[in-house]
Structure formats: C-alpha cells, structure tokens
Amino acid sequence: MSGPFAATGAMRGRLTGTGAPIPVSGEVAGAGALVRLILRRDRLLLPIWLVAVPLIVLAMAAGVADLYPTQEALRQYAEIATLNPAQRALRGPIYAATAGGITAWSAGMSSAILTGVASILLVIRHTRVEEETGRRELLGSTVVGRHAPLVAALAVTLSANLLAAALIIVALVSAGLPAAGAAVLGLSAAGFGWVCAGAAAVAAQLTRGASAARGIAFAGLGLAFLVRAMGDLLSVPSDAGEDLPGNRPAGGETGGAAWLPWLSPLGWVRLTRAFAGERWWILPLFAVLTVLLVGAAHALSARRDLAAGLLPSRPGPAVAAPGLRGALSIAWRVNRGTLLAWTAGCAVLGVAFGGGARGAQDQLGDLFPGVNGTDALFTFSTMVFSQVIACYAILTMLRPQAEERGGLAEIILATAVGRVRWVGAHLFFALAGPALMVSVLGLAAGLTYGLGTGDVANEFPRVLGATLLWIPAVWVLTGITLALYGLLPRLAAAVSWTFLAVFLVLELVVEFGQASADVMIFSPFAHIPKILLGVGFSVVPLLALSALAALLAVAGLLGLRRRDIT
Numbered sequence: 200m201s202g203p204f205a206a207t208g209a210m211r212g213r214l215t216g217t218g219a220p221i222p223v224s225g226e227v228a229g230a231g232a233l234v235r236l237i238l239r240r241d242r243l244l245l246p247i248w249l250v251a252v253p254l255i256v257l258a259m260a261a262g263v264a265d266l267y268p269t270q271e272a273l274r275q276y277a278e279i280a281t282l283n284p285a286q287r288a289l290r291g292p293i294y295a296a297t298a299g300g301i302t303a304w305s306a307g308m309s310s311a312i313l314t315g316v317a318s319i320l321l322v323i324r325h326t327r328v329e330e331e332t333g334r335r336e337l338l339g340s341t342v343v344g345r346h347a348p349l350v351a352a353l354a355v356t357l358s359a360n361l362l363a364a365a366l367i368i369v370a371l372v373s374a375g376l377p378a379a380g381a382a383v384l385g386l387s388a389a390g391f392g393w394v395c396a397g398a399a400a401v402a403a404q405l406t407r408g409a410s411a412a413r414g415i416a417f418a419g420l421g422l423a424f425l426v427r428a429m430g431d432l433l434s435v436p437s438d439a440g441e442d443l444p445g446n447r448p449a450g451g452e453t454g455g456a457a458w459l460p461w462l463s464p465l466g467w468v469r470l471t472r473a474f475a476g477e478r479w480w481i482l483p484l485f486a487v488l489t490v491l492l493v494g495a496a497h498a499l500s501a502r503r504d505l506a507a508g509l510l511p512s513r514p515g516p517a518v519a520a521p522g523l524r525g526a527l528s529i530a531w532r533v534n535r536g537t538l539l540a541w542t543a544g545c546a547v548l549g550v551a552f553g554g555g556a557r558g559a560q561d562q563l564g565d566l567f568p569g570v571n572g573t574d575a576l577f578t579f580s581t582m583v584f585s586q587v588i589a590c591y592a593i594l595t596m597l598r599p600q601a602e603e604r605g606g607l608a609e610i611i612l613a614t615a616v617g618r619v620r621w622v623g624a625h626l627f628f629a630l631a632g633p634a635l636m637v638s639v640l641g642l643a644a645g646l647t648y649g650l651g652t653g654d655v656a657n658e659f660p661r662v663l664g665a666t667l668l669w670i671p672a673v674w675v676l677t678g679i680t681l682a683l684y685g686l687l688p689r690l691a692a693a694v695s696w697t698f699l700a701v702f703l704v705l706e707l708v709v710e711f712g713q714a715s716a717d718v719m720i721f722s723p724f725a726h727i728p729k730i731l732l733g734v735g736f737s738v739v740p741l742l743a744l745s746a747l748a749a750l751l752a753v754a755g756l757l758g759l760r761r762r763d764i765t
Contacts, residue, residue, distance in 0.1 A: 299474025390485025397492025430459025549643025
C-alpha cells in the first residue's frame with residue numbers, strides 16, 4: 200500500500216490504537232485525525248499558497264513605493280487609473296491616492312481571488328475527490344463520522360485563510376503601511392476565501408464528480424466577479440471620498456449601478472476601503488455568509504448517499520455512440536465543458552479589454568517613454584491572460600491522473616487503446632485548447648479595439664498577431680505537467696502548480712524592482728517577442744519554446760510507458 204492509501208492506513212492505526220474500537224462520539228468523530236491527514240498530504244501545497252499570496256502583496260506594495268515616490272505622482276496615477284473602464288472593471292475604483300490606497304487597489308482583488316481559488320480546490324480535493332476515488336469509503340470503515348471529512352476540510356481551509364491574512368498583514372506593515380489598513384486588506388482577502396470554502400462545500404454535495412463540483416464553485420466565483428465588475432463599470436466616478444483624512448482621493452462611485460457590488464462578496468473586499476477610512480463593519484458579513492453556506496452544506500450532506508450527489512445523474516446508453524468509440528472522442532467528451540467555458544470567458548475578456556484599452560495611452564505613457572500606452576497595456580495584459588490560460592493547460596494535462604486514480608484509466612486501457620494514445624488524446628486538448636483560447640482572446644480584443652479606434656484594418660491584425668505569440672509559452676507548462684505525470688506522478692500536480700507560481704512571482708518581483716531582470720531567463724513567458732513594445736520579431740524563441748514543450752511531452756510519454764498504472 201502506498202500514497203494516500205498508506206496515509207489512510209496509518210490514520211486507521213491511530214484511530215483504532217491497539218485494535219479495539221473507539222466509541223463514536225458523534226458525526227464528526229475522527230475529524231481531528233483527518234485534519235492531520237490533510238496537513239500531511241498538503242504539506243507542500245499549503246506552504247506554497249501561504250507564502251505566495253503575502254509575497255505578491257508585498258511585491259506590489261514595494262513596487263508602488265518605488266514607482267510613485269511623491270504624492271503628486273500617486274495622485275496623477277490614481278486619477279487616470281480610476282477613470283479607465285478596463286481598470287475599473289478589473290479592480291474597481293481607487294479610494295485614496297496614497298501608497299496604501301493604490302496598494303489596496305492593486306493587490307486587493309488579486310489576493311482575494313487567489314485565496315478563493317485555493318480554498319475551492321482545497322475543500323473539493325478533500326471532500327468530493329475523496330468520495331469519487333473511493334478513499335472516503337475506505338475511511339468509512341474506520342471510526343469516522345459522516346460529517347468528519349467536511350468538518351476537517353473546512354477547518355484546515357478556514358485556518359489557512361486566517362494564517363494567510365496574518366502573513367499579509369505582517370508583509371504590509373513591514374513595507375511601512377498603516378496596520379489598520381493592512382488588517383482590513385488581509386482579513387477581507389481571508390473573508391472571501393472563507394466564502395469560497397463554504398461555496399465549495401455546498402458544490403461538493405451537489406454532484407458525483409469533482410470536476411462538476413469545481414465547475415459549480417468556480418462559476419459562483421466568476422459570477423461574484425462579474426457582478427462586482429459590472430457594478431464598478433456602470434457606476435459613476437466621483438470625488439465621494441474627499442473628506443478622507445490625509446488623502447486626496449481619486450474617486451469613489453455614485454449612482455448608476457453602485458449598489459451592485461454589495462450583492463457580491465468580492466465587492467465587499469474593496470468596499471472595506473483598506474487604507475482609505477476602513478469599514479470594519481463589513482468584515483462580519485463574510486463570516487455570516489460562510490456560516491450560512493457551511494450550514495447548507497451540512498444539511499445537504501445529511502440528505503444524500505455516500506459517493507452520490509443531490510443532482511441526479513443520467514444513466515448513459517448501454518452502447519456508446521460511434522462518435523465516442525475512440526480515445527480522442529472520449530477526451531473531447533470529458534474536456535468539452537471546461538474548454539467551451541474557458542473559451543467563452545476569453546471572448547468576454549477580449550471584448551472588455553479591447554473596449555477599455557483606448558484610455559491607457561494617458562495612463563501608461565509616462566511609464567513607457569517612447570511606447571504607446573495602449574500597446575504596453577496590451578502586451579502585459581495578454582501576458583497575464585496567457586498565464587491564466589496556462590492553468591487550463593495544467594488542469595487538462597492532469598486529467599489522465601484523475602482518471603488513473605478513479606479507476607477509469609484501467610477500463611480504457613483494458614481495450615485496444617494504448618497508454619500513449621490515451622494520454623495523447625488529453626495532450627491534444629492541453630495544446631489545442633490554450634491555442635484556441637489565446638486566438639479567441641486576440642480576435643475579440645483586436646476587433647473591439649479596432650472598431651473603437653475606427654482602424655480595424657490596421658489594429659486587428661496587429662493585436663491578434665501579438666497575442667498569438669504567447670501560445671508556445673503556455674505549451675511549456677503543458678510539457679512540464681506531462682513530464683512530471685509520466686516520470687514523477689505523485690508530484691505532478693504540486694510541482695506543476697509550483698512552476699507556474701514561480702513564474703508569476705518572478706514576473707512580479709522583477710516588475711516591481713525587487714529582483715534583477717536576469718532571473719527572468721527561467722520563465723518561458725519572458726522569451727516571447729514583445730513586438731508591440733518595439734522589440735523585433737524573431738521566430739527563434741518561439742521555436743525553442745515549442746521544442747522544449749515537445750521534449751518534455753516526449754519524456755512524459757516515455758516515462759508513462761515504463762511505469763505501473765495504478
């Protein structure tokens with residue numbers, strides 16, 4: 200026995216001691232042992248999350264201090280940024296033209312979304328995934344109460360959010376920012392993480408599959424972002440905060456749809472106004488909503504069978520359709536929902552981004568002398584979007600591992616389908632999917648921007664071409680994930696995400712002047728020709744990145760052929 204099952208067996212030993220049964224104290228019996236099991240299994244992922252989020256916030260705070268050293272520079276930046284539609288949609292308005300106010304604006308949404316994503320993945324990994332793979336049934340043979348796994352997953356996730364908040368506070372205070380604002384920023388990010396953990400707990404009760412549960416939870420997160428973004432975009436900028444002590448605010452919001460962000464817990468994050476007259480009374484709203492969601496998850500959990508979901512699953516036909524009798528068609532059936540959802544999201548992002556990019560010239564012109572501010576915004580934003588799309592590549596390339604653990608791989612490989620053909624089908628979607636998303640993003644942004652400027656013939660191919668250049672960098676993450684899955688399957692998920700996190704952190708620390716630009720040689724995203732910034736086009740780095748991705752993929756497939764599929 201190895202892997203998680205070995206840990207489960209060890210836990211069974213602790214629960215049963217000398218073999219004598221331990222009296223069940225209730226439906227949460229064994230939750231303490233499950234907490235220790237979760238901490239053992241996530242001993243690598245949890246520290247990465249807890250260090251990455253405060254580090255990103257600290258890098259942004261240090262960058263703001265370096266880039267805008269005077270009050271006048273802060274005021275000019277804040278006034279322009281808050282009037283840009285794309286910036287308002289992505290981050291909301293700036294409440295105070297101070298180092299703290301702009302740091303909260305820059306880092307508030309990012310830190311909250313990161314904690315939310317981590318909370319969703321963590322809760323579903325230790326609830327629905329456990330049932331899907333059968334490990335929950337194995338745990339049920341020990342002295343483990345019905346609700347113990349849910350309680351343990353939530354206990355770890357909520358505690359981790361609080362620890363992340365404490366580290367964010369320490370990071371911001373060490374950067375010289377006021378403690379009160381740091382506390383509100385850190386606690387609001389943790390509060391959103393709590394709400395996402397509760398939402399994930401509810402989603403885990405609704406479906407039989409972990410992928411569907413993640414889809415529901417992430418759809419809720421996307422809806423929260425969309426409601427907040429629409430409210431901020433449609434509200435009217437104002438000088439509502441002029442009475443804030445010591446600040447000359449760049450703007451608040453009035454009229455229009457200013458009430459919309461109050462319907463979204465992500466809107467609450469910025470409405471707490473860190474470093475701009477903190478609203479402490481908003482923080483309990485996160486706790487109240489979390490309690491309601493956790494209570495709902497508990498009630499739903501009591502009304503379903505183990506390994507089942509409350510949403511009915513349709514039985515499939517006895518004989519598969521002709522279109523589902525191949526490895527590629529099965530992979531399409533498995534990946535199509537996620538692929539279409541991500542592609543639609545890229546289209547929406549492209550339209551919003553292209554429509555709001557025209558105002559970037561005034562905002563970024565001073566930061567990039569001699570370069571069009573809109574071109575600079577396109578370049579760095581498409582880089583960020585390509586890094587987000589790399590998440591899809593990693594998730595898709597990890598799908599064979601989920602099928603292997605769930606026993607589906609064994610069924611497929613019992614047919615005439617070989618290992619390489621089975622994984623190759625998923626590899627196709629991990630390569631073609633990001634290419635499709637980047638293309639749709641470039642098409643939507645280029646067309647919208649071209650229509651806005653009245654020069655479609657020139658702007659559309661220019662923006663689309665610059666966007667497509669990021670595809671090979673995303674493919675490198677696909678290759679890394681496949682190589683790890685084939686050679687080191689137990690570390691594939693953790694190390695793949697670690698690679699992406701390292702690339703993101705490198706980008707941030709260099710962008711905000713906290714590290715030498717030489718370290719960027721390790722990031723594939725740094726080698727893409729930034730043609731909109733005046734860098735000459737060269738096909739060499741694109742071919743080199745594609746070749747690297749291909750070599751990693753071949754290494755992964757060779758490793759897969761030589762190891763046991765269990």
